[in-house]
Amino acid sequence: MQGTKRxxxxxxxxxxxxxxxxxxxxxxxxxxxxxxxxxxxxxxEIRGIDDLxxxxxxxQEAGTYRLVPRGDGALFGFSTAxxxxxxxxxxxxxxxxxxxxxxxxxxxxxxxxxxSRLALIGARSCDLHAIEVQDRTLLTGPFADPDYAARRSDLxxxxxxxxxxxxxxxxxxxxxxxxxxxxxxxxxxxxxxxHRFLVxxxxxxxxxxxxxxxxxxxxxxxxxxxxxxxEQTAQSMGRRMDTTGIKELLYRxxxxxxxxxxxxxxxxxxxxxxxxxxxxCSTVEDTGDLTxxxxxxxxxxxxxxxxxxxxxxxxxxxxxxxxxYRQWMTHKLASWIDQFGTSGCVxxxxxxxxxxxxxxxxxEVAAIRRAxxxxxxxxxxx
Amino acid sequence: MNETRPKLAVWKFASCDGxxxxxxxxxxxxxxxxxxxxxxxxxxATSRESNGPFDLSLVDGSxxxxxxxxxxxxxxxxxxxxVALGACAxxxxxxxLRNFASVEKYKSLVYAKxxxxxxxxxxxxxxxxxxxxxxxxxxxxxKHQLLEVVSAFLAGxxxxxxxxxxxxxxxxxxxxxxxxxxTPCLGPITHAGCGAxxxxxxxxxxxxxxxxxxxxxxxxxxxxxxxxxxxxxxxRVLRTFNANAPAFRKESERHE
Ligand code: SF4
Ligand code: SF4
Ligand code: SF4
Numbered sequence: 001m002q003g004t005k006r007x008x009x010x011x012x013x014x015x016x017x018x019x020x021x022x023x024x025x026x027x028x029x030x031x032x033x034x035x036x037x038x039x040x041x042x043x044x045e046i047r048g049i050d051d052l053x054x055x056x057x058x059x060q061e062a063g064t065y066r067l068v069p070r071g072d073g074a075l076f077g078f079s080t081a082x083x084x085x086x087x088x089x090x091x092x093x094x095x096x097x098x099x100x101x102x103x104x105x106x107x108x109x110x111x112x113x114x115x116s117r118l119a120l121i122g123a124r125s126c127d128l129h130a131i132e133v134q135d136r137t138l139l140t141g142p143f144a145d146p147d148y149a150a151r152r153s154d155l156x157x158x159x160x161x162x163x164x165x166x167x168x169x170x171x172x173x174x175x176x177x178x179x180x181x182x183x184x185x186x187x188x189x190x191x192x193x194x195h196r197f198l199v200x201x202x203x204x205x206x207x208x209x210x211x212x213x214x215x216x217x218x219x220x221x222x223x224x225x226x227x228x229x230x231e232q233t234a235q236s237m238g239r240r241m242d243t244t245g246i247k248e249l250l251y252r253x254x255x256x257x258x259x260x261x262x263x264x265x266x267x268x269x270x271x272x273x274x275x276x277x278x279x280x281c282s283t284v285e286d287t288g289d290l291t292x293x294x295x296x297x298x299x300x301x302x303x304x305x306x307x308x309x310x311x312x313x314x315x316x317x318x319x320x321x322x323x324x325y326r327q328w329m330t331h332k333l334a335s336w337i338d339q340f341g342t343s344g345c346v347x348x349x350x351x352x353x354x355x356x357x358x359x360x361x362x363x364e365v366a367a368i369r370r371a372x373x374x375x376x377x378x379x380x381x382x
Numbered sequence: 383m384n385e386t387r388p389k390l391a392v393w394k395f396a397s398c399d400g401x402x403x404x405x406x407x408x409x410x411x412x413x414x415x416x417x418x419x420x421x422x423x424x425x426x427a428t429s430r431e432s433n434g435p436f437d438l439s440l441v442d443g444s445x446x447x448x449x450x451x452x453x454x455x456x457x458x459x460x461x462x463x464x465v466a467l468g469a470c471a472x473x474x475x476x477x478x479l480r481n482f483a484s485v486e487k488y489k490s491l492v493y494a495k496x497x498x499x500x501x502x503x504x505x506x507x508x509x510x511x512x513x514x515x516x517x518x519x520x521x522x523x524x525k526h527q528l529l530e531v532v533s534a535f536l537a538g539x540x541x542x543x544x545x546x547x548x549x550x551x552x553x554x555x556x557x558x559x560x561x562x563x564x565t566p567c568l569g570p571i572t573h574a575g576c577g578a579x580x581x582x583x584x585x586x587x588x589x590x591x592x593x594x595x596x597x598x599x600x601x602x603x604x605x606x607x608x609x610x611x612x613x614x615x616x617x618r619v620l621r622t623f624n625a626n627a628p629a630f631r632k633e634s635e636r637h638e
Contacts (some may be wrong), residue, residue, distance in 0.1 A: 087556060
């Protein structure tokens with residue numbers, strides 16, 4: 001494993017997992033994990049093992065999500081949760097400052113950044129990679145975001161090696177999964193008959209917590225079984241994307257007729273961007289009260305699919321849906337690489353599942369590749 | 383009385399008065415509002431009738447009778463800023479269902495003395511008759527947005543009211559999308575403002591706030607059809623409070 005000596009793997013039974021979650025809470029971690037709400041498996045604050053989606057799985061297809069029971073009582077027997085961790089670290093709404101009139105001047109107040117110990121329970125490889133991708137935008141460089149930094153400063157990560165691929169997953173194509181190889185404190189693989197978890201240790205912090213739990217050493221056959229689980233997932237990806245020369249492919253096809261085709265279907269609703277774990281756009285809103293005594297400045301998620309997003313003096317730059325979809329996809333898969341040295345896509349499939357009309361980024365790329373160099377003849381229409 | 387306070391007028395045309403109630407519904411802020419402005423004309427709330435001129439006129443209701451046209455022009459003449467309030471004033475309201483039928487015909491069916499009814503053939507939003515400084519959507523508008531609009535005009539700044547889809551508010555709230563989990567929802571083509579009220583309670587959006595910016599109604603209609611919604615119902619969902627909003631109107635006519 002990445003040059004370091006692999007620690008021996010362990011086995012926790014279901015009670016052992018319950019104790020792990022209790023131990024983390026005892027160490028003052030808030031737990032964010034999967035749970036069933038409103039017909040889907042979502043990431044939310046959980047109290048313990050009873051909140052996990054026991055016996056639930058889902059089917060995901062383009063524009064469709066259905067919760068489905070499964071017979072085996074699996075606790076992590078699904079693929080991606082409806083939301084990523086973006087909502088936890090890069091929060092949807094954030095007050096940036098508060099102004100109050102005072103005599104002939106005003107005072108400025110800032111909310112203290114939120115720091116709390118956070119344990120991510122059941123984190124998937126794609127979502128861990130997505131955090132790394134967001135880190136490059138929000139944590140490094142000259143414009144680091146202090147609120148984001150504070151919220152993700154004290155993490156304990158319990159990863160889960162995916163036991164099944166969702167219908168819209170394509171992490172294998174993006175090199176981001178399904179196997180978590182780094183970036184976790186502990187990683188679980190769920191095994192059955194009997195129901196138990198193989199535990200890989202990623203950090204010393206993970207090792208210390210594990211040492212407090214009743215556990216056994218994993219046998220060779222359990223290691224092989226766990227390896228088989230994630231290998232099987234890798235072999236059964238719901239989708240794939242050919243990323244060969246993808247940056248150049250998109251850059252040389254800015255006038256491809258497929259952009260018109262997708263614009264005809266795209267609602268411009270923003271769901272793909274807001275569901276995407278790496279999209280980081282936000283806008284700033286100022287409000288003042290009736291009396292003019294106080295004002296506030298808020299940051300909130302924005303999307304390249306709104307007209308306001310490209311509003312410059314005098315109007316919006318990207319007035320057509322064609323140009324907005326093209327902006328999103330070429331940024332995600334091509335210019336992100338120039339900007340941040342990585343693709344902006346981790347292959348989680350959320351933009352496909354949660355698009356109300358099932359627009360599929362893998363299919364859009366494939367369509368452009370099939371007719372590489374085709375031109376709609378619209379010139380540089382915005 | 384502080385005579386330097388800006389003068390506010392609230393006008394009613396064809397409507398249920400619900401938008402004016404949104405204003406009265408401000409409860410906590412109502413006293414502050416009454417302090418900040420001189421409520422010079424607001425029949426729902428006070429018998430005072432000033433002739434203006436007014437700094438800000440809020441207009442509730444659609445233009446539905448011949449005399450409404452002169453009156454709304456008079457409102458414009460006497461007001462520095464005019465804000466259209468709600469689905470009636472911005473899109474003709476539910477009474478714009480008449481725009482798809484013949485007023486003459488149903489008048490004679492419904493009323494004993496149809497000659498007393500002076501109705502225009504179509505009910506329309508006020509921007510079809512006068513220049514409007516801002517349109518606040520919704521049936522009724524969100525009271526916080528209403529307060530924001532009034533505050534913005536008093537401060538001489540642009541109201542912070544986004545024109546994007548309901549989906550944005552849905553995702554900001556962390557809702558699970560009802561459309562993707564099986565319930566047809568107009569949210570993707572509907573103007574935000576309600577805070578995604580219906581999807582938050584697991585129902586599809588009814589389109590109370592009318593079309594969002596750049597609505598792709600054709601693709602939305604195909605998605606509804608794909609979900610098994612027959613054309614007759616598609617026409618119904620597009621013809622509620624904002625039936626005469628051009629984007630909704632055009633799409634509903636495609637499915638007649
Ligand atoms: S672009 Fe789509 S598949 Fe890629 S990371 Fe974003 S939501 Fe996931
Ligand atoms: S691609 Fe889908 S989710 Fe994204 S804006 Fe278009 S319709 Fe909405
Ligand atoms: S529930 Fe409706 S409004 Fe909310 S995201 Fe889905 S389609 Fe949009």
